[in-house]
Structures are given as C-alpha cells and as structure tokens.
Amino acid sequence: MTASTTAPPPLRPNDYLGIDALLSDEERDIRDAVRAFVAGEVVPHVGEWFEQATIPRELANRLGDLNVLGMHLTGYGCAGASATAYGLACLELEAGDSGVRSLVSVQGSLAMFAIWRWGSEEQKQQWLPRMARGEAIGCFGLTEPDSGSDPGSMRTRARRDGDEWVLNGQKMWITNGTIADVAVVWAQTDDGVRGFLVPRGTPGFSAPEIHKKLSLRASVTSELVLDDVRLPDSARLPEATSLRGPLSCLNEARYGIVWGAAGAARACFEAALDYSKTRIQFDKPIASFQLVQQRLAEMAVKVNQSTLLALHLGRLKDAGTLRPEHVSMGKLANVNAALDVARTARQVLGANGITLEYPVIRHMNNLESVVTYEGTADVHALVIGHALTGIQAFR
Incomplete structure (x- = not known):
C-alpha cells in the first residue's frame, strides 16, 4: 500500500480536527444559515436580554422564518430535516445563548414533538403549522415543585367528569410558560399518566413568570397552576397512556x-x-x-x-x-x-x-x-x- 503524498489541509484553530469535512453540503448550508442568524439577530443583543431578564416574543417568528422550529419533524409545515442537521442548528443557537436554544428545543422537541408523536390528527392540524411558523408558542409541563428527577411521583391529577376532564396541580421551571399559547400538561389519571393540551386563557389555568434568576435570564421560565381546569376529551393526547x-x-x-x-x-x-x-x-x-x-x-x-x-x-x-x-x-x-x-x-x-x-x-x-x-x-x-x-x- 502506497502512502498518500497529498498534503494535509491547513490546521484551523476553530476546527482543529477538521470536523467540518465530515458534514454533507446540506448540513453545512443549514449550519451556516443558523450561524449567520445567530451572529446577526442574537449576539448583538443577547447581553442586554440577559441583563434585563427578557427575550423578545418576535424572536420566535424569526426562528420560524428560519425553519428551525420543529425542523426535525415531518409534515404540518415542519422542515423534515435530519437529526444531525437539527443538532447542528442547536449547536449554533446555544453558541449564541442557552436561552435561545431552549426556546427552540422546548418548542420543537417537547411541545411540538408531543403533539406530533402522541396527538390526534385534529390536534396536529390545529397546532403544528402555527407552531412551526412561530405564530403559536408551546410549553411542556412535567416537572413539579416536589417531582423533578422522579416524574412518576407527580401530584397533578386529571379526573374524568362525564365527557370532560378536570385538572388540578402545579408545574414548575417551565420554559416559555408565561408566553405560551398552549401548554402540554402531563397528569396522573386512574388509567396512568396522560397528556393534555391546555390553551392559554382556559379558566383556572395561569402561568406566572419566575423572577430573580441568575441563569437562563434570556429565557422565560414559569410556574403552571391548574385549579379545576376543565377540558374536553378532545384536549387529551390520545396515543399517550403512560410515562413513556x-x-x-x-x-x-x-x-x-x-x-x-x-x-x-x-x-x-x-x-x-x-x-x-x-x-x-x-x-x-x-x-x-x-x-x-x-x-x-x-x-x-x-x-x-x-x-x-x-x-x-x-x-x-x-x-x-x-x-x-x-x-x-x-x-x-x-x-x-x-x-x-x-x-x-x-x-x-x-x-x-x-x-x-x-x-x-x-x-x-x-x-x-x-x-x-x-x-x-x-x-x-x-x-x-x-x-x-x-x-x-x-x-
């Protein structure tokens, strides 16, 4: 076997091992588009957002225009990108700020994925296209004040009342909660853990923002309070019947x-x-x-x-x-x-x-x-x- 006489490419401190060469042209194009967005739309402002403990709501619309919200999902206005391309987008977003990546992750991998994987066709049609465009924001309510690493011990409950469900409980540390148009809320029922879609403005439902954070300040973090929240059975995610x-x-x-x-x-x-x-x-x-x-x-x-x-x-x-x-x-x-x-x-x-x-x-x-x-x-x-x-x- 003859040794190669081709000279190695120049060493680049910002890509020491030449990882860029392992990506496809499409992956690099997606990565570069997100990197340019972060450089122009996030980096110049994120220090101020962090200091003021805020993130502009319209950023979600711009992220929707960039096609990164639910980008790894297929159909319903989602980009249908590969897992690797989605990962590259997350890398570039968090290079800007963890709060921006959290907004995208919670929107796409938690709220949208829950509806896409476990929801009904009607639920998918109602929410996913708007969420992919950033017109509607979602949050994901699983963690509770006394139930973090052990979600099976959650105290939020949903009980059947005729053709409706009544939810009572509390969720904590919920990204996007205060600004969300829909909350995916998980609750114990007599038949196991179920998921429910709770739209903003539903009577008995509130999402006060958590303040005085010294971390993830360019991100909205909230509590979810459910006080006799009454939902139709059509709000239940029909395919989810357990902690799975x-x-x-x-x-x-x-x-x-x-x-x-x-x-x-x-x-x-x-x-x-x-x-x-x-x-x-x-x-x-x-x-x-x-x-x-x-x-x-x-x-x-x-x-x-x-x-x-x-x-x-x-x-x-x-x-x-x-x-x-x-x-x-x-x-x-x-x-x-x-x-x-x-x-x-x-x-x-x-x-x-x-x-x-x-x-x-x-x-x-x-x-x-x-x-x-x-x-x-x-x-x-x-x-x-x-x-x-x-x-x-x-x-």
Whole structure:
C-alpha cells in the first residue's frame, strides 16, 4: 500500500480536527444559515436580554422564518430535516445563548414533538403549522415543585367528569410558560399518566413568570397552576397512556442539549483564544505564556471531543440506532465539559470574564441550569451505570 503524498489541509484553530469535512453540503448550508442568524439577530443583543431578564416574543417568528422550529419533524409545515442537521442548528443557537436554544428545543422537541408523536390528527392540524411558523408558542409541563428527577411521583391529577376532564396541580421551571399559547400538561389519571393540551386563557389555568434568576435570564421560565381546569376529551393526547409519552419527548430535547452544550463550549473557547492574543501583559500577549497555552489546549480538546460525540450520536439517530442511554452519556459528558471550558475561559479573560461584553460568564451561568434540567448529571450517570451493570440504582 502506497502512502498518500497529498498534503494535509491547513490546521484551523476553530476546527482543529477538521470536523467540518465530515458534514454533507446540506448540513453545512443549514449550519451556516443558523450561524449567520445567530451572529446577526442574537449576539448583538443577547447581553442586554440577559441583563434585563427578557427575550423578545418576535424572536420566535424569526426562528420560524428560519425553519428551525420543529425542523426535525415531518409534515404540518415542519422542515423534515435530519437529526444531525437539527443538532447542528442547536449547536449554533446555544453558541449564541442557552436561552435561545431552549426556546427552540422546548418548542420543537417537547411541545411540538408531543403533539406530533402522541396527538390526534385534529390536534396536529390545529397546532403544528402555527407552531412551526412561530405564530403559536408551546410549553411542556412535567416537572413539579416536589417531582423533578422522579416524574412518576407527580401530584397533578386529571379526573374524568362525564365527557370532560378536570385538572388540578402545579408545574414548575417551565420554559416559555408565561408566553405560551398552549401548554402540554402531563397528569396522573386512574388509567396512568396522560397528556393534555391546555390553551392559554382556559379558566383556572395561569402561568406566572419566575423572577430573580441568575441563569437562563434570556429565557422565560414559569410556574403552571391548574385549579379545576376543565377540558374536553378532545384536549387529551390520545396515543399517550403512560410515562413513556413524556419521557420520549425528554429524550428528544436531551439530544439537542448534547449539541447545544458543544456550542456553548465553543463560544467560550473562541472568546478566550481571541482575547489571549490581544491582551498584553509583561510586554507580550498572554497567549505566549505556557499556562495560558495549556488552558487553551485543554479547552480545544474538550470542544472537539464534545462536537465529535454529538456528531456520532446524530449519525446514530439518523440511522435509527440511537438509544436513550447514548443520549444520557452525551448530555453528561458534553455539559460537564462545557462547564469546565466556561470556567477555564473565565480565568483566561480575568476580570473581563465577568462582564457581559464577553459571552463567557453568561454561558457559565446558563450551563449551571443546563447541567440540571432534562435530567441532572447524577441521574444520567445512574442511567449509564444501569446500562453498564444491569443494576437499577434509582430505588
């Protein structure tokens, strides 16, 4: 066998392992379109959104125009993109801010996916096209004040009353809740866990916003309160009859987080790399110091490992061989790596690392939520442990 005489391509610090070459032309086009959107529509404003604890409602319409809302679903106005393309979009969105990626993830992978996978044809026709365009916003009500990692212990209940259902309970930490036009609410019934579509304005239903957050500030986080909320049977998701319904939605959202965390890590690494080459101390850029180069090298390793892991899981998902346990490994590894990168980048930037003129402290704070939601790091470690040993450690 003759060795190749072709010279390797130039090394690019922002794509150290040449991962870009592993993507198809269509995947690169989608990635580039989302990257350009984030650069023009998010990055110039997100520091102010974070400081003011707000995110503009019209951003959902612009994301709809970009075709990223429910982009991995088929029909009903959805783009029907591959899982890998959706993952690349999540990476670029979270490189802008976790709150923006959360808006897209909750809309597409939780609320829209729940309707698409478990809803009736009438429910799909009513909601999915409008949600894909960003005209209607959805939220996903599973977590409760006393029921997070153990959703089976939820206290929200729905009881049959003739041809109607009456819902009572409370949900907590619900992204998009206050601005949502429809809430997908999961409740215990006499026949197992069921999902219900609760439109905004339904009597007895309210969604007060949660304030004083120091993380995910460019995102709406809410409580859902259900006080004798009366719904017709047509509001029930007919195909969901157990916890399998909401858990399938969570797995979709966790997959997007695997990619998104890699995006947050990349943004922090790039900020530190650029800063280190222009910050002068002792008459030379700090990038010339061994300790700073070691930090940059360690960040580059984590960013590239995270991106390769996300891409591999994307290929598995497109091939139909991705398991929930794979997603648990991806979320555990990539979010922890992103936290390490953010904290290291903060040190490279010194005092400038705590200001919103740079993205690092914003990502660092956001990732403290990302490591907890959609399954805590501890829970995902136990999922992996169960897969490795065959021994269930949850109970």
